[in-house]
Amino acid sequence: MITRDIAAFSAFARSAAADFGPATARAAFLVAPDGFRLAEQSARDNVYMADAAAFDAARASMQHRDLQRAVSAVLPTVCFAGDPATPDAVFPNNVFGTAAGRYVVGRMRHEVRQREAARADIRAxxxxxxxxxGIDLSAQPHPCELTGALVIDRARGLGFCGLSERCDEDGARLMHEAFGLRATLLFDLALGEYHTNVVLAVLAGRAAVVCPKGFADPAVAAAVVALYAPHAVICGEAEHAAFVANCIALSPETVWMSAAAGRALSPGHRAVLADAGFRVETVELDAIEAAGGSLRCCIGELY
Known part of the structure; x- marks a missing residue:
């Protein structure tokens, strides 16, 4: 099923068993921020990006190493070298994704990011x-920026795909098929939002973090909250701006977000995550966040 019908999707999702596959990844992969700088093409439709003067390549590299070291304590984590010709490559989950027995290569909107999909070493x-x-979507014309645009409940095989300039309906269908999902809900992101994973996270199939203002239709956000209640965090404006929803469960017991997001997370919302069985782990990533993404964007998952 791939649909815009909220009621039909919700009815299906409520009956979907948590037997689709592992709820969290077996391993993770990163790409180092070598040549880290403002990518002007990406800045055209990413309002979260800072001005060029805010980019600190040395600090970004240091924080990225701290991220790998921290995540490696939870699951095996490999890091590929970066490339100065691809300054956005620090966010590889948009380009490379995995499912059981296969890998998927996405179609990026901007040419500067399309170069990442040609990485022979990562493909090899x-x-x-x-x-x-391999399922290679990079050469077809429809943008589909993988788990930036498509948030997946891996336990149930459910997709939540926000449409924007980074993913159209045809691209969403291609991703739905490539990941072999049971059902995917299509919806429009709010004006100014570029990726779903900035405004929504599904954590190990049993909790969700939702930024309602990131959805064009409030009913979509409400439906997601209802699916995961009572373990649903509804972010306020400060939490939204601090990338609280750009988080990821890297084990059944841990949710990871940037330190800035952790500081913005309200005590009540931290308690919601604790009630769902998660402790919150954080890493300082302010230099990386200048590029318009946060911790979840940095992490490619191996399922």
Whole structure:
């Protein structure tokens, strides 16, 4: 099922068993922020990006290493070298994704990010080292920026796909098929939002973090909250701006977000996550966040 019908999707989702696959990833992969700087093409439709003067390549590199070190304590984490020709490559989850036995290469909107999809070493890692079959969406015309645009409940096989200039309906259908999902809900993001994973996270199939103002239709946000209640965090404006929803469960017990997001997370919302069985782990990523993404955007998942 792939639909815009909220009621039909919700009815299906409520009956979907949590037997689609592992709720959290087996391993993670990163791409180092080598050549980290403002990507002017990406800045055209990413309101979260800072001005060029705010980019600190040395600090970004240090914080990225801290991120890898921290995440490696929870699950195996590999880091590929960056490339000065691809300053946005620090956010690889938009370009490369995985499902059981396969890897997916997305179609990026901007040419500067399309270069990332051609990385022979990353493709060879999935194909030759891990022995996975490839599904290459990078050459077709429809933007589909993988788990930036598509938030997946891996336990139930459910997708939540926000449409914007970074993903159209055809691109959403291609991702739905590539990841083999049971059902995907399509909806429009609010004006100015570029990726769903900035305004929505589904955590190990049993909790959600939602920024209602990131959705064009408030009914969509309400439906997601209802699916995961009582373990649903409804972010206020400060939490939204601090990337609280750009978080990820890297184990059944841990939710990871940037330190700035952790500071913005209200005590009541921290308690909601605790009631769902999660402790919050944080890493300072203010230098990385200048590029318009946060911790979840940095992490590619190996399922």
């Amino acid at each position: 890692f999935f194909r030759d080292v891990l022995g996975r079959a």
